Amino acid sequence: MAVHLLYFAWVREAIGRDGETIDLPGKVDTVAALVRWLAARGGGYAEALAEPARLRCAVDQSFASLATPIAGAREIALFPPVTGG
Amino acid sequence: MAVHLLYFAWVREAIGRDGETIDLPGKVDTVAALVRWLAARGGGYAEALAEPARLRCAVDQSFASLATPIAGAREIALFPPVTGG
Amino acid sequence: MSARISVQEADFDVASELARLEALGGGGVASFTGVVRGGDGLEALRLEAYPGMTQAALEEIAAEAQRRWPLVGLTLIHRHGTLPVGERIVLVGAASRHRMAALEACAFLIDWTKTRAPLWKQELFAGGSTRWVEPRPEDDVAAAAWDSSAEHGRP
């Protein structure tokens, strides 16, 4: 399935791009699985996603957890804890 | 002793003036005694000062209680509870 | 600490007052503005002050806020005279490095101003009738709660 990925803050900087559209294998069925799958690409991905506990995510623009299923998701964002305000 | 009296809000309205300078007899030695002494004048004074519990006061521009001594005071103000803000 | 305390008839400029607090560099600026609220035929409030004492009382309240919170700046402006519906009555402002300090200081400043500054409100109604505002027990409760609170923090 094709899904749009978005990266923010130091996740974006380490990966070196602010997003991409990819085809995910069906076995990548949660955010955590996506993070592992992306990290396996190595390079900036491995660096950005080495510690999943430091990551936060949103699925279709709603905050989600690493355990959230992503079947049918159109947009998944990975980012650090928020620091606005 | 000569003391300057000030009246505010409905105390001022009932008495019909915003202040006056008077010579107080020595036996009028607290705010409560002053209130009784003024009320005995009758008319607007009696009306304004009939219920001392509804009154607040300041002696020389510091909040005081009815029991506060007034010997040596130069300015005594009588008024209702404050309602600013 | 930069404090600006004023009792005045004239309106104040909220923008320039808050800009002054922003420029102090604390990073957080909180404010509360009280405005004459209409209803029941009210046309205006008349605010009576005690010349000489009101300013000093507000300065004491401001000094107490400075003791309780780490403020870099503070503003307390109270108007007197006749204020039609929609006119501003009072502005309190506080600047701090800590947002809760700024917000709590504003709550404290308005609570104590309502109950510890010599100011009296009279309501002026359409048709000419008037009524002196009665003190509200909940205002006394709010003000007294700061007495029992610790150095910092909302009671």
Add this chain to the structure above:
Amino acid sequence: MSARISVQEADFDVASELARLEALGGGGVASFTGVVRGGDGLEALRLEAYPGMTQAALEEIAAEAQRRWPLVGLTLIHRHGTLPVGERIVLVGAASRHRMAALEACAFLIDWTKTRAPLWKQELFAGGSTRWVEPRPEDDVAAAAWDSSAEHGRP
């Protein structure tokens, strides 16, 4: 209830934003403004937003404030982009008949904006170095305290 929520690069006009809240007739208007604070060679903050989601997240936070307090109006404006020291970052405002409702709603709005809106701060220092701001545990504590609080009232 009149809510104005905006995520924008441009500065906002505090005076006109607060005037809008005053004009709603509630009588009490509270605000909090966050400004870029200097120190340690900081030249600017860069605020990164999530286009599409940040606005919606702020609207949800505002809706929650409306459920918790009797507000007649509310404002939540957050800037993104590069903001030099002294620039405003965020404005929250609330109007209510009850001064504590207005002040508490502001505290809530800023606490939740800091911890529940997709926004990230990067510090830009003289000399060109940069640092992503780490979340502060005390901000999470402040935001979570509103979860355990009753419908109203500061935790």
